[in-house]
Amino acid sequence: MSNIYESAEATLGFISSPCLTKVELRVACRGISDRDALSKPDPCVVLKMQSHGQWFEVDRTEVIRSSSSPVFSKIFLVDYYFEEVQRLRFELHDISSGNNGLRDADFLGAMECTLGQVSVTDTHQKLANCMFLVTAEELSGNDDYVELSFSARKLDDKDFFSKSDPFLEIFRVNDDGTESLVHRTETVMNNLSPVWKSFKVSLNTLCSGDHDRELKIQWECINPKYQMKKKNYRNSGTVILNHCKIIKMYSFLDYIMGGCQIQFTVAIDFTASNGDPRNSCSLHYIHPYQPNEYLKALVAVGEICQDYDSDKMFPAFGFGALIPPDFKVSHDFAVNFDEDNPECAGIQGVVEAYQNCLPKIQLYGPTNIAPIIQKVASSASEEMHTKEAMEYFILLILTDGVITDMADTREAIVHASHLPMSVIIVGVGNADFTDMQILDGDDGILRSPKGEPVLRDIVQFVPFKDFKHVSAGWPKGQTLTSFSTFDLFISVFVSLNE
DSSP, X not given: OHHHHHHHHHHHHHHTTTEEEEEEEEEEEEOOOXXXXXXOOOEEEEEEEEETTEEEEEEEOOOOSSOSSOBOOOOEEEEEETTSOOEEEEEEEEOOTTOOSSTTOEEEXXXXXXXXXXXXXXXXXXXXXXXXXXXXXXOOSOOOEEEEEEEEESOOOOOSXXXXXXXXXXXXXXXXXXXXXXXXXXXXXXXXXXXXXXEEEEHHHHHTTOTTOOEEEEOOOSOHHHHHHOTTOOOSOEEEEEEEEEEOOOOHHHHHHTTOEEEEEEEEEOBGGGOOTTSTTSTTOOOSSSOOHHHXXXXXHHHHHGGGOSSOEEEEEEESEEETTTTEEESSEETTSOTTOOEEEHHHHHHHHHXXXXXXXXXXXXXXXXHHHHHHHHHHHHHHTSSSOOEEEEEEEEEOSOOSOHHHHHHHHHHHTTSSEEEEEEEOSSSOOHHHHHHHTTTSOOBOTTSOBOSSOOEEEXXXXXXXXXXXXXXXXXXXXXXXXXXXXXXXXXXXXX
């Protein structure tokens, strides 16, 4: 294993070198002109990047209601490639009241620049109706995050007909003395002693990984006017830090180098879209002499991961099939039909269980993968709460295309991103894998249906068709399997090391 590990590490050093760093972008605007004489604008900024001559949305800020000079708490995270010209476009929109979408929004203007320009110096650009400000900061490489919870007591009442609607802002003090907004809480309506929801923020964002960096909690508990006029004035309320916990985030290599054991689980798509296994066109067709597409993908990726699994016993599950004895659809059944012990002895054991399983089930649907992610996440959660916590879980999902439970899958992945777990999705066949690219998170940060972002990118999608063919120019004596496995190994290893 050491030779494979060392060669992969050396190769990865070459492959990952073009991406120099990750950069955080913060956005603010000043003096937005009021289009509506009766109210101020409700601004939102959409970040787009150019690829092959077209603009694609990366992410967008929150909507700030009734503000002509907004400072957005949303931070854009982008990869910086030194040798590429990465064109950015920041679009400013006035969002309609009661609606956070862009369909009915007014376009107020856009600023275009390159990521290189922003990274070198803060970028200011005067638009027709406002000043646009973009600042960039390189991340330190610290993936830890902090969990915070605040409340307040006896705040001053600023409203005439009701109590105040307080919110809390946290600013970071930069090296040059300027301040950067790190987080803005939700607004608690009509309450002078609010309790804000707990929130998580990365140490990179909060303090650039520097535990000694000064922070500023933006709440005017001391009112200078009251202080001058009232002799007995003490304060305008107090802000209380109820909870502060720094949570260490470990990478795949941290687990391996610390003596962690890998728990490798396989999940196979048995939905009807794969085709009748008795038909030679089916992705599940059992040929007497050649492996089908699923077996090729299983062996290629399984041989990679089994080197890190000490007992070589792999739980194998299926989803989307009608199974005996009552032939009801299941999305997490044991391929060996032993629910109490779904483990198979090595990759060869998984292959044999798969071949024995096919004639006994009926391919059906739908293609739901959330249940199997939740099953493995449950095991990872139990392991995480043990004193030893010496296991890392890898789930390999082999599927032929479009999933039907996207919302539940996104929710499951966001939850699993807090656990010692990674998901490798191998696309088998030539179907539309757009959904898988979304889950991968390469085109932006994956979020749950409620808007919660993944804590870390744990999903890697690998289209098997991109790796199974070998160019005619390969040296003689090299086999299809060796090149396919090597390419897959690099792709998988990169994902686990992120």
